[in-house]
Amino acid sequence: IANPVWVDRDALRTDFTLAMSAMYKAEVPLYGDLVQIVTRINAELVHQSSLDPKVFSLRYGDAQSTRLDIERHGAIRLGTPHELSTIRRLFALIGLYPVGYYDLSAAGLPMHATCFRPRSEASLLMNPFRVFTSVLRPELLKDRETKDLALELLSKRTIFSDQLMHLLDLGDIQGGRLTQEQGRQFISEAIKTFGWQSTAAATHNEYNHLRSEHPILADIACFRSSHINHLTPRTLDINAAQDQMKTAGMQVKDRIEGPPARACPILLRQTSFLAIEEPIRFLVEGGLPLLSGSHKARFGEIEERGAAVTPKGRKLYDELLENAMDQARAIAGEGDGLSTEAMDELVSHVFKAYPDDWDELRRHGLIFCTYRCTAKGLNSRFTLSKYSLETLVGSGFVEARPITYEDFLPLSAAGIFQSNLGSKGSPKEHVARPDERGMEEALGVALEDSDELYTKMQNDSINECGSVLSITIE
Ligand code: OOG
Ligand code: NI
Incomplete structure (x- = not known):
């Protein structure tokens, strides 16, 4: 053509x-x-x-x-x-x-x-x-x-x-x-x-x-x-x-x-x-x-x-979920398990250990964020050539937005599924x-790593802020 x-x-x-x-x-x-x-x-x-x-x-x-x-x-x-x-x-x-x-x-x-x-x-x-x-x-x-x-x-x-x-x-x-x-x-x-x-x-x-x-x-x-x-x-x-x-x-x-x-x-x-x-x-x-x-x-x-969580955030998530499942098994055994309400309450209780404030989640390195300059940042004159990201966010020159999680969690789903099933019907003969x-x-191609993709999004946005404000962000 x-x-x-x-x-x-x-x-x-x-x-x-x-x-x-x-x-x-x-x-x-x-x-x-x-x-x-x-x-x-x-x-x-x-x-x-x-x-x-x-x-x-x-x-x-x-x-x-x-x-x-x-x-x-x-x-x-x-x-x-x-x-x-x-x-x-x-x-x-x-x-x-x-x-x-x-x-x-x-x-x-x-x-x-x-x-x-x-x-x-x-x-x-x-x-x-x-x-x-x-x-x-x-x-x-x-x-x-x-x-x-x-x-x-x-x-x-x-x-x-x-x-x-x-x-x-x-x-x-x-x-x-x-x-x-x-x-x-x-x-x-x-x-x-x-x-x-x-x-x-x-x-x-x-x-x-x-x-x-x-x-x-x-x-x-x-x-x-x-x-x-x-x-x-x-x-x-x-x-x-x-x-x-x-x-x-x-x-x-x-x-x-x-x-x-x-x-x-x-x-x-x-x-x-x-x-x-x-x-x-x-x-x-x-x-x-x-x-x-x-x-x-x-x-x-x-x-x-x-929000997409970092490997550290994922580890905390997995640990807390496992902890909740262990407690559920300890209370109800392998039988029919806890009622929905009791299970929800138990999980909510255990997840109190997971920070639930955007700023805290970000500062603890639990979630990925993209950054953008605020109007205040764009209208400011910067006297130094280098600033830390935290200083810029803290002073309101740059704002953070959590990145949406774009992937799946089939294992936690399957885990819940199995624990509900108890031992009956779960084909344990396959070796993990x-x-x-x-x-x-x-x-025929390599798999991409999702953490690398989120990290790149985060870093690209920080670099973009730096170039817009003509400063180095570290
Ligand atoms: C896929 C299950 C995974 C999800 O939302 O976690 C999935 C399947 O049943 O084949 O879709
Ligand atoms: Ni699905």
Whole structure:
């Protein structure tokens, strides 16, 4: 093509997000109801806030109403290294890159995962769409027959259309870009990979075999697509959203996962409603007609995002959460556990040890922040050439804003899940053992480190303040 007009990757991501959202709404109508609830609550909070914008942004992270309206995360479960590397190529075209390693074997799942998400502050601000992407680790399956069956089913399926593969090749040849027309085709082909296909790629017996070993195995290996498992909108007030979900008659999980409610939210709080039951038809077996059945995997989830914590802040979070879990076990044993209210109270109590004031969190090095010059800073003349960041913040020349947490916390979620389950039903036979290298080999690229990305955002903003004020900040 002579002088092609390339489509902007961030814009293509937004088209993709909207197409995915429309598809999921058609497939899982409750998702539409959920989005309505969240949108209403967010709008109320944004409008009702006659607060000064700084206080508002400190309370709710850097939530911008434009970003917030389309903000979603999805989750997919893949079967093979080839599927993972192809997904990596697909997501790169919409500006999503693998960040972070999540070892799910520690939670008794034969899988590991990464988060595909935008890396730069500018891209995140446009549309922070992210996808929790897990992939099977067959080497962790103890039972030979199960493992062979899963691998055989996966080797027979193709979740990407020929047209999509062609567009991915074109993208590579064109330096990771697509034209407007190719972009349109790309979205409609890519979306098919994540849609629900109601005819399974396995017989009823095969499905039952995998399911009895672990429900997640049947979900990964028995289908013709990598159906999106959930699509999660971000709410500014998860407690309010959860109440309204209950009022709307949704089967909401009892507890909100993650940190307790705080004046200064950190990390991620999530809650979900139970998976819906969807009809499927199984492959013909020995000349029998297609057998009808159902599958339960997809659910609705909402999340409230807070500030990104530093490694020190994360360590404190993990310690306190573990401490709360230990206390819960000590009180209630491994049985049905504590009531929701008792558990919430216990967690809130233990988390009193986590500072809940933005300035304190920042000064203790528990959260990441970006910095910007205030009007006072811009109108001041600086006599020295060097200032410490604390002096500038303390005198009001520079202000700090917490960086929104852009990643996941599946292990704390899984931990809570398991402790609720007690010993029954949790497949303890998988040995916990991460394999980050294996994940990178399958991806064909190195994983990015989220702490490095947050640190870079923080440092870039400090340098920017220094250059605007013509001083050195140390
Ligand atoms: C993914 C679970 C992780 C989250 O929000 O923590 C996730 C899955 O169920 O496949 O989406
Ligand atoms: Ni999720």
